[in-house]
Amino acid sequence: MRIERYQIDEHNSRLAEGHQRKFEFLAQDISRAEEIVQKLIKFQIAIPSWALGTGGTRFGRFSGGGEPRTLEEKMEDIGLLHQLNQSSGAVSLHIPWDIPENPNAIKALAAQYGLRFDAMNSNTFQDQPGQQHSYKFGSMQHVDKAVRKQAVDHNIEVIKYGVELGSDSLTVWLSDGSCFPGQLSFRRAFENTLESLHEVYSALPDNWKVFVEYKAFEPNFYSTTVGDWGQSLLYANKLGSKAYTLVDLGHHLPNANIEQIVSLLLMEGKLGGFHFNDSKYGDDDLTAGSVKPYQLFLIFNELVAGMDAKGMDHASGLGWMIDASHNVKDPLEDLLQSVEAIMMAYAQALLVDAAALEAARQENDVVRCQEILQNAFRTDVRPLVAEARLRSNAALNPVQLFRDLKVRENLIGERGLKTVATGL
Ligand code: LRH
Ligand code: MN
Ligand code: MN
Numbered sequence: 001m002r003i004e005r006y007q008i009d010e011h012n013s014r015l016a017e018g019h020q021r022k023f024e025f026l027a028q029d030i031s032r033a034e035e036i037v038q039k040l041i042k043f044q045i046a047i048p049s050w051a052l053g054t055g056g057t058r059f060g061r062f063s064g065g066g067e068p069r070t071l072e073e074k075m076e077d078i079g080l081l082h083q084l085n086q087s088s089g090a091v092s093l094h095i096p097w098d099i100p101e102n103p104n105a106i107k108a109l110a111a112q113y114g115l116r117f118d119a120m121n122s123n124t125f126q127d128q129p130g131q132q133h134s135y136k137f138g139s140m141q142h143v144d145k146a147v148r149k150q151a152v153d154h155n156i157e158v159i160k161y162g163v164e165l166g167s168d169s170l171t172v173w174l175s176d177g178s179c180f181p182g183q184l185s186f187r188r189a190f191e192n193t194l195e196s197l198h199e200v201y202s203a204l205p206d207n208w209k210v211f212v213e214y215k216a217f218e219p220n221f222y223s224t225t226v227g228d229w230g231q232s233l234l235y236a237n238k239l240g241s242k243a244y245t246l247v248d249l250g251h252h253l254p255n256a257n258i259e260q261i262v263s264l265l266l267m268e269g270k271l272g273g274f275h276f277n278d279s280k281y282g283d284d285d286l287t288a289g290s291v292k293p294y295q296l297f298l299i300f301n302e303l304v305a306g307m308d309a310k311g312m313d314h315a316s317g318l319g320w321m322i323d324a325s326h327n328v329k330d331p332l333e334d335l336l337q338s339v340e341a342i343m344m345a346y347a348q349a350l351l352v353d354a355a356a357l358e359a360a361r362q363e364n365d366v367v368r369c370q371e372i373l374q375n376a377f378r379t380d381v382r383p384l385v386a387e388a389r390l391r392s393n394a395a396l397n398p399v400q401l402f403r404d405l406k407v408r409e410n411l412i413g414e415r416g417l418k419t420v421a422t423g424l
Pocket of ligand 2: 173213248275323
């Protein structure tokens with residue numbers, strides 16, 4: 001399915017009057033409205049290939065319909081998202097869920113949809129059919145060198161696929177760890193993992209980066225070998241200048257101060273990228289901004305401040321990606337909501353009066369500090385985000401247009417009701 005340009009134009013002209021009124025009203029109050037809209041237009045968020053189908057839990061999965069059955073159909077779905085919001089111009093692939101059988105054809109398809117290839121993801125947390133060694137007791141940490149080599153070789157293969165597609169980064173998330181005290185030596189597990197990561201690092205092309213993603217627990221429930229940002233940073237520092245820490249918002253213990261983590265990693269030049277999602281309890285992988293929008297704003301506030309301090313370009317300086325799972329919502333609608341929430345948090349962070357905040361800090365005026373942050377957070381920035389979409393020929397209200405055009409019904413018509421996408 002493809003959305004035609006006239007369909008977007010018709011939708012926009014229906015909503016134009018109401019939008020214009022709200023945008024002009026807001027722009028009267030915000031001196032930097034134009035600059036913010038330009039920044040929002042540039043900002044792109046990668047969509048993970050594994051989030052396009054219905055997710056599940058270990059208790060069950062309630063399939064939707066019209067899910068993408070192939071890599072080509074996943075690209076088609078992301079192409080639809082990008083047409084609707086013009087902010088989802090990149091795709092992140094997971095190998096072996098998305099092996100590109102014909103990389104040139106996949107590249108051509110990406111170009112047709114206006115997408116680029118974001119970080120490639122390896123998978124040593126599942127055993128694949130025909131695989132020689134099992135990852136039941138870990139991959140890069142494994143006591144058996146042959147298992148570690150299999151994990152390293154897989155990562156090198158993922159880099160090769162990425163090179164063919166024009167990606168320039170690899171995200172390594174390891175489920176390695178232990179479920180019971182005494183099961184492994186923490187130090188041996190760390191050393192083995194570091195040695196394995198070194199081998200992968202040596203295979204990186206010059207212009208590539210590797211992101212070491214941490215996670216506190218699950219699937220291992222006693223220890224995780226890359227369990228937090230400190231451990232990830234240790235690996236990244238030991239590996240070298242092409243290695244960075246990746247922050248997935250759902251991978252922390254409850255109440256972790258993620259904005260502080262982000263700020264310090266940026267200061268150290270070791271923050272590589274993000275997996276956005278939201279959660280109430282753990283790695284819930286819910287829609288970004290659906291549970292803790294203020295936290296999302298505070299994170300963006302640190303990102304904007306830290307990137308500005310280093311003169312980094314907001315759009316290209318870090319890897320921006322969603323990592324979510326959809327158990328009860330239509331995955332495409334959910335992704336549209338996530339992108340919108342991320343754009344709003346970014347816009348609110350751009351509204352923060354950084355100079356006034358710094359002055360208030362110098363005077364220890366705690367009340368004023370809070371006022372400055374919350375003034376920005378409580379501004380309804382939706383007209384700014386919508387204006388950015390309007391100027392990029394995207395839809396003023398992407399979810400509404402998705403429903404009006406019956407996108408899901410069309411996809412079910414094309415692909416069938418009983419479809420299962422590979423992924424979470
Ligand atoms: C692990 C994770 C990691 C994986 C993805 C499927 O919880 O966040 O990024 O690659 O989920
Ligand atoms: Mn993740
Ligand atoms: Mn996760």
